Amino acid sequence: MSAKFQQIFKTIVIIILGKLVLVSSNELISQNDFRYVAYHDLLSTSSRYTDQNVTTFSRLYFDVNKNIIIAGARDFLYKFSLQLDLMQKVQWEASKNSIDTCLQKGQNEKDCRNYIMAIHVYNDEILVCGSFAYSPNCSWRNIDTLNLIKQEKSIGKSPFNPRSNITTLVTSDGRMYVGSTIDFSGSDSVILRSDLSNDYSKTLRTKQYNDLELFDPQFVGSFEHTDFIYFVFREVSIEVSSFGGKAIYSRIARICKNDNGGTHIFKDNWTSFLKARLNCSLPGGDFPFYFDEVQAISYLAEEGELYATFSTPENSIHGSAICVFNISAIESAFNGQIKYQETPGSPNWHQKTIESRNNYDCKFDHKSSNNLLDSTKYQLLDKSVQPLSISPLYVTKLERFYHIVVTKIATKLHENVKVIFVSNEEGYIKKISVLPRTKQSCLIEILEPELANAKIETLEYLQLTQSIYIGTSNSIMKIPSQRCSRHLSKVSCMNSMDPYCGWNDLTLACTSAPNNDPLTSYWYQNSTMCPILTVPVDGSFSAWSSWFKCAKNDNEPSFGNDNNQDTCFCRTRNCNSPAPKHGGKLCEGHTIQVSNCTVHGGWSEWSAYGACSQTCGVAIKVRKRTCTNPAPRHSGRICVGSNQQEIYCTDLPPCPQISPTLVGQIDGQWSEWSDWSQCSVPCGKGFRIRERKCNDPEPQNNGLDCIGCNIEYEECNKQSCNEVKKLGPWTTWLAFNSSEYGHMEKRYRYMCKAPINDPAELKISLFKEETRMCKKNDNVCQRVYLSSKASWGCWTDWSPCSVSCGKGRRVRYRKCLSSNGDILDDKECGDNPSVQDEICYNSSCDPASKECDENGNKFQLCDNATQEKLLSSSLGIHWIFILFLIFTILCCGITGFLTKNIIERKANRSRSIGSPHYLSTFPNQYSSLPTKDYIENNRAKRQPSFSGSTSRSKVPNSQGTLTKSNNNLLNQNTPKILKFQNDTDTSTMKRNSALNNMRLKQIEDDKDKY
Incomplete structure (x- = not known):
């Protein structure tokens, strides 16, 4: 066996053993640890939403102002209330062409769907981006109705592959920052910025295929702080790769918000990009144990603290840790020395202090070429970002952490206690508290949100509802942050050390702080240490399981589902919430409930025999029984056998003989009356009938016919009829009133009124009349409306x-x-x-x-x-026309009379201009005349328009007439036309002045113009 194969075999064995130990560990916790909360117990206090055939609830967005949640799943978009009540559902599928193209490019059918990758709200509109079958698209939607406003390509805002990691952030100025891959193959990783408020006019990104900036990164989160945007990701280590090895490092990168790229070179690239390593490790002498792969982050902006989950590599023994970094440690690393290579690919790394840090401190000077040159050479910082403590905040073995959310709560003794919710690979969620004084982490609860190890896609916490929200592969859940009612005694409540729980002396129950006030005098809490696991714990039942089918043997249920056995429906509960420990009391009550068991039918007792069928001759009598002892239920068998028995009556006398003449004679009998027919008329008194027949039975063998009538009449609909109106057609146009200019034409329309069906009472009246006037030459007729359309x-x-x-x-x-x-x-x-x-x-x-x-x-x-x-x-239309004509004649007469009077007055006044004695018609010695100029600016009403000298030299003949300085009477004495009548300025002329009659005439004429 080769050494390489042995190494692979050992790795596989280690992974399998790790999985087995993890499973065993979870089973051990579920059976013996009171901190474990099973799915059914969790469901009793939580809210859960599922939708058939909808999967991957991967994105959640909270709008606290509108009290809504926007959730994204595969092919669907949802709007919920904060209590997880469904408000709206919108389908957003990829087009058939996009799906076909995706399949033709070799992708599997599962990935060729639309997975929601980002949800943001900007200017009261929702921006939703999805993979759209490997053809990314974004849609803008109305936040209230989710109706589509517009749809656009989203390359750069969503990855092609739905399994790619992505982090997005939208700032208040409308700029969207994205960390993900932006090409079909997933090889072009990028940190990118686009401007939502300016139609994406300016896009900035990291350099393409530059391993010094990004080397196959997997983004896990981003956050905003002061002038910077931070991205957290894991990537292939360029330091280790330069030596020919391969390792994954956790990184944090920083860019300036006001970075606009270079002016000529790097005009589309960041000039402020820097990155540093995140260190989360267990101290171990000279060789600490590193948790190299960051999985998720949670940033507390008010505290300036970054919480992150780290894990060991996938091909090693599983282990996870939680580390905390404050913003000062992060800034310290970014202000330190940089690490660089003299030549690309060189195994030697050098340290250097950057002399000019303007670009990296967001103080850009585009005239300096040195700053741009530094941006091309220096991206990696020499110093790692160190956590708050030497050791991780929380460490677990044989387990991989993923999502994390952090919140804080005030307790009886501390104002700020951190509580962490973290999910693992198996689908469980751990609730961990951090003791404020010692910074020790304590495991408070282990939650089981799903039964079948469903993958947790997203995990969020909302302070307003004090609940965590979980999006899984098949559901969304809202889980309260506390389950204090599980603890039945004061000792159990206090020993749980849950920062949310305390003992309420008024209700004698374990509750959260009354009215969110932990200082309430009758509420007791002492969460100063981790949960006490050695004191007696009284047992408590879990929630009932779902009903399931079980077998029934000898009236006792047994688990299984044999088709040959009778069945029941059963549900169970366990004494494990919590389980009794260390001498605690056992649960009291049943652990199983049985219902709807199969019941086979059984006969009741026979009834007594009934009366004989006749009183003489041969007759029978009957007795009966029913299948009701018991009645068959839940698929039980019906009773077998007959439900009645018959016997002959043996004690009846023989029947008397019937006369031969009467044999077979049957008299007729009437049948029942039929239903009444419909009334002959709907109103005005009609009639209706009903019938019967002599056929029950018919007369036979010379039997008698039925006596009486076979038909019956009745009056109906006696109410008077409503008057029915019907319009006839228009008559042809009839000419009348001809003249040399043309003639008038009329046409008529009549209406018939019939209050009943009798034609003799038909009423005909003129309903409408129309008139038109026709010109003689061009044969054009114009309608004259003499009546309104409504009456x-x-x-x-x-x-x-x-x-x-x-x-x-x-x-x-x-x-x-x-x-x-x-x-x-x-x-x-x-x-x-x-x-x-x-x-x-x-x-x-x-x-x-x-x-x-x-x-x-x-x-x-x-x-x-x-x-x-x-x-x-x-009033009729003709009366209106007559009144209008009289009013018009009166108005014309009055107008003519007044006009004639005015003309005569003017004529009389113009005949005597040459005589100075006629000037006495003015009311006083002085006469006001309009001035010549009009000034546009607003002056006071009473301000005079004479700003010039009042010297007599301004007036011809020196007769003392006042004028404006720029209104010389020598200029033909013609005043300027004023803009408005009320804006007229005046000058004054004394009547006994020596001006000649001609001058007076000219002034008088000018005055008449106004």
Whole structure:
């Protein structure tokens, strides 16, 4: 056997033994450790959602403001409440062409589906990216309805392979950072940034196929801190590869948010990229034991702490650890020396302090070529990032950790206790607390979220609900962070050391802190150490299992499913939640419940014999039994045998002889009446019939016929008929009123009213009339609308008086009808009311009323023999036209009279311009005249427009007229047209000035213009 084969064989044996030990360890915990919480116990306090044929619930996004969860699964997108109630479900499948192309390229059918890889919210819209059958796509959706807004290619935001690792982060300024592979083969790994707010106009990435930056990385997470974005991943070690070996190292990389790449060279690449090794190891002298492969991270921004799970390589004995790094240790490593090779591929590595760190400290100077040169040579830091403590926070053997979430809680004695939830390869979740003083980690609980070792795809914690949310290969679960009610005694509650639990003296139960206040006086807690496992623990039953089919032997259930045996349905529970330990009390009660067992039918006792079938001659009597002792149930057999017995009656006398003349004579008898037929008319009193026949039996052998009638009539539908209206067709156009310019034409449409089916009562009335005017020359006719399309119908009868005697009120209604008789909204018929009411005297008025007449009026007959006419419709259209014509004539007359009066006044005033005595028509000695200029800026209302000198030299002939400095009267004395009437400025002229009559005339004329 070769040495290589022996090495492979040893490795396989070690892995198998490790798996067996792990399984044995889990079984041991489930049977003997009170900290283990089985699936059925967990389900009783949790919420779980599954969807048939839907798998891989891989992404969860929480929007606390809207109290919703957006979940991504294969081919589907979901919206849940925070309590995991389904609100909406949207299918998002890859197109058939994409699936066919994927299969043609050699991919398997399972991978050629759409797996959700990233979910983010930006500007109240959801960005969802998926693998889309090896053709990545992103869709923007409405956050409230999940309706699609737009869809686009997502190369660079989602990997092609759904099994590829990916981490994404969207900052508040709309920039999306992605760590993943972006090509079909999965060989182009990248840290990439795109701008969501600017339609991805600027994209920056790591250098392609550059092993110094990224060497086959597997990304596990990313987070934001101050001016930097950090990425955590594991990759092939370039240091070990330069010596010809191969190893996996855990890394943390950093880039600046404001890095925009180079100006000419590296314009699409990072110039601030650096990475360092994450050290999580067990001290062991000169050779510590490294957990080299980081699996998941959880970053507490408020604490500045990074929690990460690490594991040993896949081909070694399994082991895992949890290490904690603070942000100061990370920054210390990034501010240290760098490690570099003089020549590519050289096994020798050198250390150097970077002289100019502007690029790496986000202080970019694109004019310096040295900074760009450093970016090409230096990517790897010499110093590793060290954890908070020398040893890992938590270490486990023969187990591989994956997802991790960390939260903090206030307890009775400490304000800040860290609680860690971590999932392992077998599908279990461990709850671990960290003691604040000693930094010791304690295992509090082990949860079993699924029965069949389902893979946990994602693990999240929400502080608002104090619950963890798990996405698995076939479900989503919401699990509370505590299960205090499992502990039945105060001793058990206190010894559990669960930071969420304490003893409540008021309720005498183990509960979480009342009203989230751990300082409540009647709530006791002492979680200062790890759980105490040596004190007596009282047993408690687990939750009942699901019902299953079990065999029934001698009325006792036995497990199995033999088709030849009778069966029952059984469910069981175990005394293991927790199991009694160290002398604790056993569980009290049954461990199995049985229901729905097979029951075969059994006969009841025979009844007494009944009466003989006749009173003479040969007769029989019968007795019966039933299959009810017991009745067959749950697939039981029915009773075998007859359910009745018959015997002859032996003590009857012989029957008397019948006369030969009466032998065979049978008189006829009526059958039952048939159902009533339909009424002959729907209203106005008709009739219906029913029949019977003389055939029960028919008369035979000269028997007598039935006595009576075979048909019966009855009145029906006595209520009066509703009036039925039907419109006739339009008549042809009829010419009238001709003139030299043309003529008018009319056409008519009639309506028939038939309140009953009798044609004698048919009523015909003119329903609508249309008029059009036709020109003589061009034979064009134009419709003239003289009536509206809607009109009021007839009033209904008055309702009964509101009182039985004395004075009351009664009402009646009408409807607004279209030209076709359809009921319209009341607004279509104008402002007239559709309801009328009036005072009524119950003892004096006769409620009988007549129909509407041809004018739409209705009459009512009263006891005093006077007729009261009630208008039930608005004025006719011809009255409206006449009133409008009268109003127009009056307006024209008044306008003509006023116009004539104004013209005569102006004519009288213009005849006497030459005489100065006519100036006395002004009300005072001074006359206001409009000025020439208009100034656009806003001036005070009372501010004068004369800003120039009032010297007499400004006025021709020096007669003392005030003017604006720029409004010289020599400029033909023509004022400028003003913008608005209210904006007119004025000047004043004294009436006894020496200006000649011509000057006055010109001013007067100018004034008339305004």
